[in-house]
Amino acid sequence: MRSGGKGTLRKRVLWVMGLVALALVVAACAPHASQDTLKPQGPYAREIKSLFIPVLWVAAAVFLIVEGGIVWIIVKYRHRKGRDRMPAQTHGNTRLEIGWTIAPALVLAVVMVPTVATIWDLASKPPSNAINVTVTGRQWWWKFEYTDPDMKTAAGGQIVTANEMVIPTGRTVYLTVTADSDPGAHTTDGLPGFAVIHSFWVPELAGKQDAIPTRENHILMQADHPGIYHGQCAEFCGLSHGIMRVQVRAVTPQEFDAWVANQKLDALTPQPGTLAATGMQDFTGGQCIVCHAIAGIPNATADAGPNLTHFASRGCFAGCLLDNQNADDIRRWLEDPAAVKPGAKMPNYHLSPEQIDALVAYLMSLK
Numbered sequence: 001m002r003s004g005g006k007g008t009l010r011k012r013v014l015w016v017m018g019l020v021a022l023a024l025v026v027a028a029c030a031p032h033a034s035q036d037t038l039k040p041q042g043p044y045a046r047e048i049k050s051l052f053i054p055v056l057w058v059a060a061a062v063f064l065i066v067e068g069g070i071v072w073i074i075v076k077y078r079h080r081k082g083r084d085r086m087p088a089q090t091h092g093n094t095r096l097e098i099g100w101t102i103a104p105a106l107v108l109a110v111v112m113v114p115t116v117a118t119i120w121d122l123a124s125k126p127p128s129n130a131i132n133v134t135v136t137g138r139q140w141w142w143k144f145e146y147t148d149p150d151m152k153t154a155a156g157g158q159i160v161t162a163n164e165m166v167i168p169t170g171r172t173v174y175l176t177v178t179a180d181s182d183p184g185a186h187t188t189d190g191l192p193g194f195a196v197i198h199s200f201w202v203p204e205l206a207g208k209q210d211a212i213p214t215r216e217n218h219i220l221m222q223a224d225h226p227g228i229y230h231g232q233c234a235e236f237c238g239l240s241h242g243i244m245r246v247q248v249r250a251v252t253p254q255e256f257d258a259w260v261a262n263q264k265l266d267a268l269t270p271q272p273g274t275l276a277a278t279g280m281q282d283f284t285g286g287q288c289i290v291c292h293a294i295a296g297i298p299n300a301t302a303d304a305g306p307n308l309t310h311f312a313s314r315g316c317f318a319g320c321l322l323d324n325q326n327a328d329d330i331r332r333w334l335e336d337p338a339a340v341k342p343g344a345k346m347p348n349y350h351l352s353p354e355q356i357d358a359l360v361a362y363l364m365s366l367k
């Protein structure tokens with residue numbers, strides 16, 4: 001290749017690299033990002049940030065010193081025209097070698113002090129007034145079970161929700177994080193079971209925790225202010241991993257008490273003769289009841305899919321892709337679940353438009 005060609009090629013490569021770098025920088029910009037570790041909205045998330053920032057500066061200083069040294073040496077000893085002489089070659093320098101062994105050890109020792117303190121803090125037992133919730137990663141949605149004795153429902157179980165977790169502000173929530181552990185269970189499509197690892201992460205409220213079948217990990221969570229806090233599965237878990245979202249709705253303690261009182265009730269039964277009543281018949285007489293629980297309906301106790309007792313009280317479903325208050329969203333899901341969430345375990349039952357209208361009316365009545 002001619003030298004001119006080489007020059008243009010190098011220029012082009014530099015251009016492409018520059019554009020890629022710019023694209024990455026621009027992709028990192030989001031003024032209203034809702035999953036931002038650097039904007040903690042509770043004490044536990046804040047603790048993580050106050051460790052992250054100083055460690056980042058230490059790491060940045062190490063990076064600049066090491067990379068700066070490399071660049072400086074590359075430039076200083078680069079090949080120059082007319083100078084064929086090799087620079088002086090050294091082998092072995094005890095003082096230097098001891099120095100660059102001790103220096104990193106000292107840096108790590110300094111960084112270790114706040115790191116270990118934070119780990120101990122975040123791994124400590126929760127305060128006695130904490131709310132206990134078991135979070136289970138399923139393919140591809142999150143199940144929340146409120147396990148405290150005062151969270152028992154009229155039907156005799158515990159309060160269970162899906163996709164959206166409701167918590168009171170200013171109070172610690174102690175999460176027990178696990179994953180579906182029954183390999184082969186609930187499979188409707190002949191694929192291997194649901195026992196895969198997920199990772200639960202709502203960056204503004206808490207750290208990240210692995211959800212592992214048959215194991216129980218713990219994490220502390222708390223929100224300062226009411227609001228919706230978004231999160232996402234952070235461990236590859238199959239086809240719809242990328243859209244396995246979750247939201248935490250933090251409400252005032254009074255609103256939380258009202259929410260709990262409502263969640264304890266059996267599902268509402270629609271007025272006879274209404275479209276919703278037809279939907280309830282379709283639900284209990286069809287396939288829905290095989291996988292979904294609705295408190296108050298005999299035999300509707302299955303745990304394969306989300307508990308739908310208070311479906312219409314939630315903010316999102318289908319891995320938090322769709323809105324429970326939106327009839328079109330529910331219709332879209334019932335028409336073809338896998339079109340919304342690839343690999344969805346809920347089969348397409350090829351429901352008729354009439355059945356779908358009735359089921360939508362019924363689901364939207366489950367406040």
Ligand code: CUA
Pocket residue numbers: 137138140197198199233234235236237238240241242244
């Ligand atoms: Cu669940 Cu990734």
